[in-house]
Amino acid sequence: MSESFRILGFAGSLRKGSYNRAALRTAVELAPEGIQIDTFDLDGFPGFNEDEEQRPPQVVTRFKQAIAGADALLIVTPEYNYSIPGVLKNAIDWASRPYGESAFEGKCAAIMGASIGNLGTSRAQYHLRQCAVFLNLQLLNRPEVMIGNAAERFDEAGRLTHDKTRRKIAELVEALVEFTHARSAGAEAKA
Ligand code: FNR
Secondary structure, eight states, X not given: OOSSEEEEXXXXXXXXXXXXXXXXXXXXXXXXXXXXXXXXXXXXXXXOOGGGXXXXXXXXXXXXXXXXXXXXXXXXXXXXXXXXXXXXXXXXXXXXXSTTOOSOTTOEEEXXXXXXXXXXXXHHHHHHHHHHHHHTOEEOOSSOEEEOXXXXXXXXXXXXXXXXXXXXXXXXXXXXXXXXXXXXXXXXXXX
């Protein structure tokens, strides 16, 4: 693992004023010294086509390289129709291919999400957890960061103003680092 712990964060919204992108920016802002969160915008991914997976577009190669270079991932999902948005699923599908060359294999990750509804992306997050099983992503279970009523928690500049939610995001980042260290220590002990 690199000296500074490196997390790659990506959010499944292309919207300029996205609450999920704003939540990810909050994680970047709150990351303590020694933890670096880089972000990857999911703009510009063409629709996944299995015919093209052996010659993926550049953006996919860059995304897979960014995932490979990170110690852990922070996936931020909106909720669309009780599930994860196509933009996020599409990027995940690209990075999981070709078969046997998935960028996600064994990677540690945490998830969070923001929605304007009361339930704060809970249904989308559980769909994402289902995808994570096939991807063999090692997902942190707790804390669950489900940011409901997002319009009331972010100001017009996209700053998360809800203190309790800010603390939860900081907790999530720290828990992800501990979880990743614990898993890699376990793997070394077994080797
Ligand atoms: C939504 N939204 C939404 N919200 C929710 O809580 N549950 C849902 O199932 C849905 N479904 C849904 C479908 C589609 C197609 C859109 C465009 C929106 C509302 C959603 O929470 C809201 O648009 C958020 O602001 C989206 O996240 P970003 O873009 O702000 O990050």
